[in-house]
Amino acid sequence: MQIYGPNGTSLSSPATTARRASSTTFSLGDVGTTAETRSAAPPRAASGIDALLAMQGVEDPTERRKRSIARGRTALDVLDDLKIGLLAGSFDSTTVARLRTAAADLKATSGDPGLDQVLSEIELRVEVELAKAGQ
Numbered sequence: 001m002q003i004y005g006p007n008g009t010s011l012s013s014p015a016t017t018a019r020r021a022s023s024t025t026f027s028l029g030d031v032g033t034t035a036e037t038r039s040a041a042p043p044r045a046a047s048g049i050d051a052l053l054a055m056q057g058v059e060d061p062t063e064r065r066k067r068s069i070a071r072g073r074t075a076l077d078v079l080d081d082l083k084i085g086l087l088a089g090s091f092d093s094t095t096v097a098r099l100r101t102a103a104a105d106l107k108a109t110s111g112d113p114g115l116d117q118v119l120s121e122i123e124l125r126v127e128v129e130l131a132k133a134g135q
Contacts, residue, residue: 061111068110068119075102075122082129096133099126 078098085092106123110115 002125010078027033047098064111065110068112068115071102071105071108072115072119072122075099075126078102079129080120081127091133095132099133102126103130 009092078095082095082099085095101121103126106126110119
């Protein structure tokens with residue numbers, strides 16, 4: 001009697017050879033095609049702040065127009081505050097800083113040619129007042 005392994009088993013097991021011998025190609029027969037094909041992996045969620053900002057970056061033209069109108073009104077309000085301050089004899093440096101911020105906000109376009117022209121004229125007036133103030 002010969003012993004071939006630690007517990008007396010042979011090196012090749014008959015179960016594995018039986019499995020290998022009986023393995024053939026798998027086929028379902030005439031099942032037909034499926035109407036919907038799904039991917040094996042689930043959809044991944046957008047990760048990172050850049051992806052979220054990119055998804056939010058798509059804006060409606062009416063929203064862009066509303067924001068442009070609001071920026072124009074803000075610039076006109078700051079110009080009025082500057083005018084009132086100059087007429088009262090109190091030149092305020094915070095008004096000039098607000099005017100500089102309003103000028104930077106007016107650089108964006110609204111998509112409406114008429115509104116863009118009005119905003120560019122407001123921007124020109126703001127730039128003139130900034131030049132007068134020596135800024």
